[in-house]
Amino acid sequence: MANSYLDSLTFVxxxxxxxxCLTNSVVMQVTANVLLAAGATPxxxxxxxxxxxxxxxxxxxxxxxxxxxxxxYLGMTQAIQGANKAGTxxxxxxxxxxxxxxxxxxxxxxxxxxxxAIRGNASEIVALAGLGAGGRGVDAxxxxxxxxxxxxxxxxxxxxxxxxxxxxDLIVSTNRITWLRSGDPMLQLVIGTGCSLGALTAxxxxxxAQTDISAHDAVLxxxxxxxxxxxxxxxxxxxxxxxxxxxxxxxxxxxxxxxASLVEVYEA
Amino acid sequence: MANSYLDSLTFVxxxxxxxxCLTNSVVMQVTANVLLAAGATPxxxxxxxxxxxxxxxxxxxxxxxxxxxxxxYLGMTQAIQGANKAGTxxxxxxxxxxxxxxxxxxxxxxxxxxxxAIRGNASEIVALAGLGAGGRGVDAxxxxxxxxxxxxxxxxxxxxxxxxxxxxDLIVSTNRITWLRSGDPMLQLVIGTGCSLGALTAxxxxxxAQTDISAHDAVLxxxxxxxxxxxxxxxxxxxxxxxxxxxxxxxxxxxxxxxASLVEVYEA
Amino acid sequence: MANSYLDSLTFVxxxxxxxxCLTNSVVMQVTANVLLAAGATPxxxxxxxxxxxxxxxxxxxxxxxxxxxxxxYLGMTQAIQGANKAGTxxxxxxxxxxxxxxxxxxxxxxxxxxxxAIRGNASEIVALAGLGAGGRGVDAxxxxxxxxxxxxxxxxxxxxxxxxxxxxDLIVSTNRITWLRSGDPMLQLVIGTGCSLGALTAxxxxxxAQTDISAHDAVLxxxxxxxxxxxxxxxxxxxxxxxxxxxxxxxxxxxxxxxASLVEVYEA
Numbered sequence: 001m002a003n004s005y006l007d008s009l010t011f012v013x014x015x016x017x018x019x020x021c022l023t024n025s026v027v028m029q030v031t032a033n034v035l036l037a038a039g040a041t042p043x044x045x046x047x048x049x050x051x052x053x054x055x056x057x058x059x060x061x062x063x064x065x066x067x068x069x070x071x072x073y074l075g076m077t078q079a080i081q082g083a084n085k086a087g088t089x090x091x092x093x094x095x096x097x098x099x100x101x102x103x104x105x106x107x108x109x110x111x112x113x114x115x116x117a118i119r120g121n122a123s124e125i126v127a128l129a130g131l132g133a134g135g136r137g138v139d140a141x142x143x144x145x146x147x148x149x150x151x152x153x154x155x156x157x158x159x160x161x162x163x164x165x166x167x168x169d170l171i172v173s174t175n176r177i178t179w180l181r182s183g184d185p186m187l188q189l190v191i192g193t194g195c196s197l198g199a200l201t202a203x204x205x206x207x208x209a210q211t212d213i214s215a216h217d218a219v220l221x222x223x224x225x226x227x228x229x230x231x232x233x234x235x236x237x238x239x240x241x242x243x244x245x246x247x248x249x250x251x252x253x254x255x256x257x258x259x260a261s262l263v264e265v266y267e268a
Numbered sequence: 269m270a271n272s273y274l275d276s277l278t279f280v281x282x283x284x285x286x287x288x289c290l291t292n293s294v295v296m297q298v299t300a301n302v303l304l305a306a307g308a309t310p311x312x313x314x315x316x317x318x319x320x321x322x323x324x325x326x327x328x329x330x331x332x333x334x335x336x337x338x339x340x341y342l343g344m345t346q347a348i349q350g351a352n353k354a355g356t357x358x359x360x361x362x363x364x365x366x367x368x369x370x371x372x373x374x375x376x377x378x379x380x381x382x383x384x385a386i387r388g389n390a391s392e393i394v395a396l397a398g399l400g401a402g403g404r405g406v407d408a409x410x411x412x413x414x415x416x417x418x419x420x421x422x423x424x425x426x427x428x429x430x431x432x433x434x435x436x437d438l439i440v441s442t443n444r445i446t447w448l449r450s451g452d453p454m455l456q457l458v459i460g461t462g463c464s465l466g467a468l469t470a471x472x473x474x475x476x477a478q479t480d481i482s483a484h485d486a487v488l489x490x491x492x493x494x495x496x497x498x499x500x501x502x503x504x505x506x507x508x509x510x511x512x513x514x515x516x517x518x519x520x521x522x523x524x525x526x527x528a529s530l531v532e533v534y535e536a
Numbered sequence: 537m538a539n540s541y542l543d544s545l546t547f548v549x550x551x552x553x554x555x556x557c558l559t560n561s562v563v564m565q566v567t568a569n570v571l572l573a574a575g576a577t578p579x580x581x582x583x584x585x586x587x588x589x590x591x592x593x594x595x596x597x598x599x600x601x602x603x604x605x606x607x608x609y610l611g612m613t614q615a616i617q618g619a620n621k622a623g624t625x626x627x628x629x630x631x632x633x634x635x636x637x638x639x640x641x642x643x644x645x646x647x648x649x650x651x652x653a654i655r656g657n658a659s660e661i662v663a664l665a666g667l668g669a670g671g672r673g674v675d676a677x678x679x680x681x682x683x684x685x686x687x688x689x690x691x692x693x694x695x696x697x698x699x700x701x702x703x704x705d706l707i708v709s710t711n712r713i714t715w716l717r718s719g720d721p722m723l724q725l726v727i728g729t730g731c732s733l734g735a736l737t738a739x740x741x742x743x744x745a746q747t748d749i750s751a752h753d754a755v756l757x758x759x760x761x762x763x764x765x766x767x768x769x770x771x772x773x774x775x776x777x778x779x780x781x782x783x784x785x786x787x788x789x790x791x792x793x794x795x796a797s798l799v800e801v802y803e804a
Binding site for chain 3: 190
Binding site for chain 3: 304313315321322325339512514515519520521
């Protein structure tokens with residue numbers, strides 16, 4: 001049981017899940033490259049006219065509210081409806097929620113549409129649970145530990161898995177709390193690593209949907225994959241340009257045994 | 269004759285063609301870097317208020333329907349009008365056509381506006397010719413061989429060159445069929461290599477418009493340039509992060525002699 | 537005095553200025569990575585509903601009109617109002633102004649809203665001052681020397697600092713003219729280096745706003761930081777793919793002493 005989450009990677013690489021990303025325009029390219037390197041296939045169909053149709057054929061959907069235009073908001077609402085109708089798991093990344101009023105209202109309107117997972121930093125999770133005011137732009141000002149109660153509230157309210165990214169990651173379901181120690185501080189100096197993790201989470205949920213791997217383990221595995229790759233990249237590079245390149249290489253090269261030896265997982 | 273297409277590269281590097289890209293937001297950055305490395309200059313003027321005006325000064329125009337917003341659709345229609353009025357060659361990349369209804373309708377409405385070239389994967393070309401249903405998102409589910417009839421239909425209908433990307437590339441005009449063996453499987457693991465090839469095709473068409481190089485040879489040369497660079501990159505890198513870097517380097521460094529020795533061209 | 541501008545880098549790294557970028561979609565990712573590598577934090581809040589609100593908490597704002605949609609135009613107008621109300625310095629990058637009529641009208645409508653700095657190539661600065669017709673897309677067709685008069689006109693009209701990028705950079709205030717010799721020709725072959733310099737200028741202005749460093753020195757320092765990094769990168773790489781990676785590394789690794797030894801500054 002303790003390591004069963006690790007099997008998820010095999011399913012990602014076997015099934016090449018198609019991940020529909022409705023995400024901010026800053027990170028589209030790196031998100032797509034992360035998915036390709038990890039073993040998934042990206043598609044960014046995010047317009048109102050196509051997003052519902054596409055969500056029915058995708059294996060997973062990411063809703064990331066980083067730079068939403070009015071049209072993309074409509075596309076997100078449509079994609080969620082399409083995903084829920086087709087049974088496609090969708091992941092919510094509530095970027096900078098709490099700090100900005102328009103996106104806060106929008107996210108509050110979709111958080112009860114049964115996301116399979118929510119992934120954010122501590123300040124975003126705290127704000128989304130109504131327990132705090134959010135961070136500074138994309139930077140968290142709360143600790144991951146301080147977000148535990150908020151994560152539990154959200155897990156109960158949505159029925160989904162809630163993941164808090166930070167120095168340690170916290171994965172919370174209604175009946176399970178897991179801490180993950182992995183990654184490297186250099187990940188913060190490359191744009192889009194957090195946003196890509198949301199997409200990778202959708203890939204893992206999609207790839208394991210027809211297996212006996214739980215959504216909790218799928219979310220944990222996505223975080224462990226990126227975290228371990230972040231550690232491997234730090235062995236190759238010590239500045240952010242070459243680190244970004246090494247990170248994509250490591251996402252592609254890392255295997256289950258390397259992940260198991262690099263990350264630490266604690267059930268609480 | 270057999271190798272005359274190779275001269276096109278010289279014209280690209282001498283003329284620095286200005287390529288207007290109306291393309292999806294996922295690949296804008298990599299497309300621009302591919303053009304710069306190859307010897308062209310990118311500009312992404314894609315709004316309805318500017319795209320026709322810009323198409324008149326550009327040397328080539330790319331219309332890639334990967335993530336079209338309503339406003340970008342208008343911009344594309346304007347750019348095509350501006351290009352045709354000014355005699356600027358434009359290239360159609362019908363991303364995921366067939367699989368999604370809105371973009372399929374849009375592409376069907378512009379394919380008869382005389383694109384100088386159409387570039388897509390086998391499933392897109394088959395769907396565009398009305399012979400199949402399209403692939404899975406951006407992935408082809410038809411073989412290049414199976415797209416030959418569709419490419420010929422489209423070449424006759426549009427009067428332009430039709431290029432099918434795949435394990436081997438197929439370049440088709442009304443009176444000529446050329447097969448190109450080049451590239452490397454790793455190209456599939458870097459986002460935007462196909463989309464960039466559409467932009468590079470526009471660069472080659474623009475750079476050779478005033479020469480005696482045929483449009484068929486210009487399209488072939490663009491594919492050979494990217495394919496050869498893909499092979500050179502594979503000699504440098506075996507994972508997608510470093511491969512993407514090596515690919516841009518190779519696009520810049522490759523010369524006519526290296527291309528001639530790396531790729532295989534067959535006239536059918 | 538002569539080298540006081542160099543102290544600005546220390547403030548950037550100490551204060552991690554939050555830079556709101558309303559910029560073109562081609563360069564968002566590289567701009568964000570440049571800011572992170574240099575010591576700042578990026579945020580791309582550019583919609584009309586959020587941009588004014590965000591400009592009040594940001595330390596600096598970039599307005600880059602490279603691929604403006606109608607919605608982003610509104611967002612820019614809002615952001616400028618929010619920035620001016622909150623006293624947040626904002627930087628104008630008038631990409632391709634003069635050459636395209638819609639953006640030229642838009643830029644003419646905001647240039648008198650007190651930008652702390654304007655950064656462009658020679659043709660853009662000349663066109664913005666009403667002294668010429670602009671360049672070819674993003675390429676300058678005027679020399680930096682020829683833009684001196686235009687820069688002085690704009691500095692007097694706006695009260696801000698005007699920076700002209702080129703083989704040598706020119707930094708102009710109402711009472712000061714500085715020439716900077718730095719950089720490397722390879723910078724032209726990586727997309728977004730000029731646009732990122734606009735964002736970096738906003739970072740430097742924001743980080744030094746509460747210090748006794750002048751806006752002129754802050755702008756100069758941003759240019760020297762990128763220019764020196766460009767020189768360091770050229771020692772590592774001779775093709776644009778690896779050069780782009782080395783540039784980000786160098787932005788992160790370069791220190792005040794290296795900058796001082798790499799660049800040449802002349803007061804005119």
